[in-house]
Every structure is written in structure tokens, then in C-alpha cells.
Amino acid sequence: MSMSLTRRLNGWLFALLVLIGAGAVGFLTSRHAILSDWTYRSRASVPPETRAILAKLDGPVDIVSYASPQGDLRESIATVLKRYQQVKPDLHLSFVDPQQDPAAMRNLGITVDGEMILHYRDREQRLEALTELSLTDAFERLVRGSDRIVAFVTGDGERRADGQANADLGTFMSQLEHGGMRAVPLNFSQVTSVPDHTDLVVLASPQAALSAGAGKALSDYIANGGNVLWLADPGNQDPSLQPLADTLGIRVLPGEVIDASNAALGLKDPRMIALGDYPPSTITRGFTLATLFPEVAPLAQTRKSEWKIDPILRTSPQATMQSLDTTSSSVPLKGPLDFGFALSRLSPSPAKSEQRVVVIGNGDFLSNSFLGNGGNRALGERIFNWLLGDDQLLSMPPRGAPDRALNVSQAKLDILSIGFIVVLPLLLLVIGGLIAWRRRRA
Template sequence: MKIVAKKKLWKYLFWLGPFFLVAGLTASLISSYWSPISLAFLITGIAVIGIWIILQIQNNQWLGSRSTQAGTNALVATLAVLIILGLINFLGVRYHYRADLTETQLFTLAPQSQELLHNLNQPVKVWIFDVNQNPQDRDLLENYRRQSSKFQFEYVDPDARPGLAEKFGYKDYGEVYLEYQDKRQLVQVVNPENERLSEVRLTNRLQQITTANAAKVYFLQGHGEHPLTAAESGMSQAIQGLTDKNFTTSPLNLAEAAKVPDDAAAVVVAGPKEALFEGEVQALEQYLNRGGNLLLMIDPGTDPKLENLLKQWGVTLDSRLAVDVSGQGAKQGPAVPIITDYGQHPITKEFGNNISFYRLARPLQINPVAGVQSTPLLRTKPYPNSWAESDLQSEKLEFNADKDLKGPLTLGVALEKKLPAPSSTQPNPTPSPLPSPTTQGQATPKASISPTPSASPSPTPTATPSPTPTTAAPLNNQQGEKPATESRLVVIGNSDFATDGLFQQQLNGDVFLNSVTWLSKQEDRQPLSIRPKEAKNRRLNITAAQANLLTLSSLLLLPLIGLVSAFLIWWRRR
């Protein structure tokens, strides 16, 4: 009797061992250190388990009993499950995978943002001066941090850390700052009501602060081009978009300057209504021949006298009007081509099947030219949805097989031309004129053109005789860069799409910003334009009667159907 009672006592005393063991481990994990109490629990638990095992071993029948084998198998299986779960959790923390199942990928960073973060060479940190941490803003910042270990963020209470707030020039709650090396820049001011942290702004500011030099873009003026201010048909939104992407912009009057400045990363000719002087056209040709980059946006019904320049690149401006009758669903007239077909080019590679539109556009004819690579950017739908209309006076647009051109039509094209390699015996530029004759389209050495406008009262650029293009010094737009090895040209048969009011609609602004970015050869150093992501509106607009019907059906009709069905089943079984 005593032996049996002793065995039962140790059987129950055994469970004190795991209890004390778990209690000691839990106490140490909660307190984050090994206190005397947690150590005492841990040692007691191990001692009780050890004594129980020793007593059981002394019993010869214990090792061979069926209960011991079953218990051992259960213990091994439990340990195996715990080890597997531990490995799964370890791999889950080390190598995580997130799936964004939303239609517009609301919780996934744009490819441009991801590329920028992957290319970070130095640590960058976002400071949010706010006492409240908005979950949406924090999720966005976590997405950034997952892409690069060099990206960090921190929420700061400005009242608790006034020194840090003063260092950043803090003024109000919700200010978000970006810090990179010794640079600090305000990103935006967020508030819990209607202003959340924007991926577009954060990525653009991140690009600005990590870029050493800002590329300069000149806008040709003096021929009725769109103004750069917020005037009627102005381009203030486009200018702001370039500023956000770390470009600097300036107007350019070639009738006075006589030459495109050497620091020009790109020149934009936006909708000239009057013809350019011959000297201005020659200045643009010389700029291209020495590695310049030009964006021409030419509206129908205008003649800027750029035929000779475009002919060298294989582009012809069609005098007809692009007609698209497929935009009835968008309530657009036939003179507003809607584009969803984009070429495989860095400017448009991320556009997919999204929309851009162009009010009153002219088609472009592309002819192959040796040494020039062309890629159509904007193409209309095939005939009969689109064609080039020659009769602009008719109120009813109909296709005329004798005069009109069947679609698809090209409304925009990107072109590249390799520059000839400079001669190894190229002479050093000197202020004295060179004896070689001047010909149209040849490059001009930097020192051979008068830098002051007063040197040339006429609109024709005054240039001293220049060497042949093979010995011209290519542009070097940024300090420390190699001379340009190619020139780039983008031609679009419309300029209205980049003006205020239309710039921010659909992909219109992206077409303009991406074109300038590619022309300035900045596409490798900064992301092309990205669009803010918005959730699709899936709400149902129903009347009050429909709402009452849904309420009655869900609260009364459906439960009643369930009760009747249950009663019928019960009755049949009975």
C-alpha cells in the first residue's frame, strides 16, 4: 500500500517540474533579465524533473512499459512540432513575403520608388514631428524600409525634443522632413483629416535630396509659346512638376541669346504659333549636333519653320488633323484622340493601357534615316476608329480615301542620334576665328560664339567659322560628366496636353515629365514620373426604396426562409 501511494505521489509531483520551469522562463522573458525568483523557479523545475526521471529509471519496468514508450513518442512528436514551428517563424521573420491583392496595388510601392530605394548609397531618414502615428502613413514608411536597410524613419514629439525640432526648423505638428547626410528638406505637412503622406511627394523629395546637381531645362519663348506662369493656357503645373523632380527651369529667347546655353540639359519648344527665325533654327540644330536634347510640341495649323531640322531626323509634320471616334464613352469629341497604345520606350514603359488624350493633334510621318533610331510613343487606334482628316472646314468628319490617311497614326516619337567621335587631334578652342567655312547644322566651339546678346542685334546667331561636326566639342551639361555621345529628340503633335488643367488629368503630365527626364539623360539617376494610387470607387448608388427593400430582405425575408426550410426538413424527418 505504501509503495503504491508513493508512486501516485511522485506521479502528481512530476507536474510541478514543468510548472516551475515554465514559470521561471516566463518571468525572465517578461522582465527581460534573470531575477533570483525566476532562477529559483527554473532550478526547482529542473530538479523535480530530474528526480522524477531518476526514480523512474530505478524501476526496471518503467523503460519497457507501454506507457513509457507512448509518452516518449508523444514527447518526441511535441519537440519536433515545436522545432518546426520555431524554424517557420525564424524563416518568416528573416524572409517575409507580402501579397497585395488590391486591384490598383494600393499597398505596393511604384517600381520607380523601389528602384530609387535599391540604389541608395548612403543612409536616409524621415522625421515625422507628430505625437500621433497615423496607421496609413506608418504602413507606407514600412513599405519604404522593407525595400532598403538604408531607409529609416522616426516619429518625434516636438515638445519632448525641442532641440531636434529647432534643428529642422519645426513650425507645426505634422511636418515631415527628410534628412540625407548634412541636407534636410521638408516633404509635406500631414494632418489626420485630409492630408496623408504621399508616395509621390516622398519619392520626388528623396530623389531631389540624393541628387548632387539639378539639371536645367530651358523653354523657348518669343513665338507665342505657352507662358510658364499660371496664365491662360499656361504651364505652371508642368513647371512645378519639373521643380519637384529636381529640375530648374528658365525661359530662353534665341533671338537675343543667339545660342543655346551649354548648361542646358534639355530645351522645350511648347506650341509656337509664329515661325522661328532662321538663326534660331540654326541655333537649335547646332545644339543638337553637339549633344543637345530637344522636345518639340507642335500644334496643327501652325508652321514654326522647323522642316529642315526635322528632316535630318526623318520626321515630317502632317498638316492633317488626327481624328478619333472611339472616345464616345469618355464624352470626348472626334478631334480629341485618346491614346492607350504606347511604344516600348523608357518614357512610356510603365504606362500599360492607361489613358492620355490630346485635343487637336497632328500626325507625324516617320522616315528611316541612317544613324537615327526612332521609337513611336503615342499611337491612335486603327481605322475605322481613327484617321488623319484633311478637310478641316467640314462640320461632319468622314473618311475620304483620296485625301485622308487611315489609322493607326503616330502622334509622338522619340529619336536618338549617335554623335561622331571627336578627333584625337582636336585643337584647343581659342577666341580667334577658325578659317573653315560656316555651314548650317554644324557645331560651334564654345569660345567662338559671342556670349553677350549685344554682339548680335539681328535674330540670326553670330557665330565665327566653326570646324566640322567631327571635331566639335560635345556638350558637358554637368560637372564631372563625360562629354555627350548622343543627342535626343522628342516630337509630339500637340502641346495643349501639358497646359494647366489638362496636365494633371490621366497620364498627360507623365508623358511630359517622362519626356523631359529621358531627354535630359536623367532616367538612370532619378525615377520617371509616378502616379498617385487611388482606390476604385465600387459604391452602389441606390434609391431609398431599394435601400428599404435590401433592409427588409436581410432582416426579415432571409431569416424567414431559413426558418421555413428548417421546419420543412424537421417535418419530413419526423
């Protein structure tokens, strides 16, 4: 190879290396943000349930924040929403200075600096305080479209939707209200029928006999296409409930479920029914969380009707039905036993296509005492969403994060304290002394 060709090749190679070096410098000086969330269940990122709700919003969401430009409020809001914009790129944020037009702010009802209005199609939601929970609730209400009116029958010893007693459903309903459901009382001593625009009626374990007027009002509501959730309890065999059972073609059996096999799960009371598997149905599809039901009444179908009846809760084969009558000599009914039914049929009302009813032989699983057990709350949310026709919310991941508290006994805390306060400093001193001694000998 001639000397001139070698020089020419060296020149081309040098030029190529210069270009590669310039490109590398340009690439390295550009900003490339790489984010990685190593926290448990990625709790520092947008939660899975919020991601699922955002996926249901199949159009742009415009957020207008009425925040003053003074201070760092706007920057804080933009920083929080940036995480959500990474999940949903068509989530747009804009700011309006509330001081520019006070009259317009009064007309809009803006009273808090930084208050936000979320717009999605023809729906809107307002937020006065920006938190992860409040923002997720607002997105869920946008998906739902409007508040759902849930009427709880009262006046006959039923579980209260706003009660704080152990047997009441106050905790559960207060959580549902954040997502767009509104619980109202329904006392048939004051009204003769279910009010219009009621989306769901809940009959939660009445302790006294329903009046004839209440029974007729409920029957008329079902005949007109209304949706109902009936929570029954063992021993609740009041004749006033029989017309309702006949209308639905089911029966609450006169007994209580006993399952001694649950002792292997650490349950000492055989009346505690734990479930981990569920019959296939729209409500339980993909649901794998364990649930706990204390004192369960089994259910049975009595006849064929126009209702499509799907079991949603079923005991293990080891379960039996024990009669509540101690003098009865009847043979115990063996499992598996159904204690939850989802009923549906073509709606008699032209306003909707399908009518839905759920009957469960237990009301305690949603009570204040047992709501926090396993997937009780998640199952309750699925039941309510199905009854209200919000099928797009059925597959939402369960809310909530693992316990963030670290429970350490006093003995372990003393050991940790001694380790960090005494042992670790002494160890550092010993290591430093050894290093100094070796240097002197060298």
C-alpha cells in the same frame, strides 16, 4: 512484448510528447506577425511605384529625424517608416533631439519639429512633412541625383509651364517638380542663347513666328548637344520653324489626322485619336496604358541623317490625314500615320554621350484639360525622363490610385437609407419574435 518493455516505451513516448508540447508552447507564445493587405491594388501598403523607386536605390538610405522625444511624434514617424523598411531593409532611421543643441539646428536649417534629412551616398533630401507622396518624391529625387532644369520657350504664344489655362501645362509641370524637375521661362527677347546648365528646352506649340534670334539660339543649342522637346499642333506651318525641322530631318505635315474608327470607343469627334498600342521604342517599352490626343498633326521623315529616328506614336490603319485647306483637292494620306518621333545621336558635347530630341504633333495631351485622360500623364513622365537621361525611371509604374469616391445617385442613396434604417431593424425584430415564439411552444 514484456511488461517492462511496454512501460519503457510508454515512458519514452510520454517524454517525447512533453518535449513536443513544450516546443509548441514556446512557438505559440512567440510573436509571429502575419500581415495581409486585401485593399484594392494594396493601397494600404507601400505603393508599387514607391517599391520600384526603392529598388533603384542600390545602397543604404539613412534618415535622420529631428523630432522631440516628448509626445508620440517619434513613434508616429517610426510607424510610418516601418512599412518602407520592410521593402528596403537597409533604410535606417535615427532620431536627434533638436532641443539639445539649438545652435546646430540653426546651422542645419531645422525649423520644424520632426523635420527629416534623407542621406543616400553623397545626396540628401529634406522633408518637413511626412506623407506618402512627399516621401516617394524624396526617394525619386535621391535617384535622380540633382534637380533638372527644364527651360520653356516663352514670348511667342507657347503653352505656359506655370499656367492654369486649359491649354497650359501647369498641372503636369507642378507634378514633375515634386520629382526633381524645375521649370524656368526662356524668352529670347531677353537672352540671346540658351543658358548653361539647362538640361532640356521645351518648345510647346508657339502661336507666333519665332524671331531670327530665337531660331538661331535653338539651332545652336541643338548643334552643341542640347536636348529638346518640340510639341507641334495642326496648322502650325510657320516658316520660322523650318530650320528646326531641317536640322532634325523631319517635317510637320500640313494637315490633321482623322480617325472615324474611334467612334467604337465612344469618341464622337474623329479628331480625337485614342491609342492603346505603341511602336517599340525605349520610351514605350512595356507601356500599355491608353492615351488620348485631340487634334493631331502627322509627322514624316524628310531625309536620312546622323539622327536615329524611332516612331513612338502611330495611328491606326483606318486613320487619314485631312488637309486644313478646304479648297485643296489633294488625296487624303492614309494611315497608319506617325505623329511622335524620338531622335537620338552621339552627342557633340563631351559632357554627355547621347543627345535626345522628341517631336510630337500634339501638345494638348499634356495640357490641363487632357492630362487626366488615361495614361497621358504617365506617357509624359516617360518622355521627360528619357529626354533628361533618367533611364532608370522609365519603367516606373504609373502613379495614382483609383478614385476613392463612391458616386451614388439620390435614388440609390434613399434605398440604402431605408434598408439600413427601416428594413434591417424590422427584419431583426421579426427574427427575434420567431425565435421567442418557437421557444414558448417547445
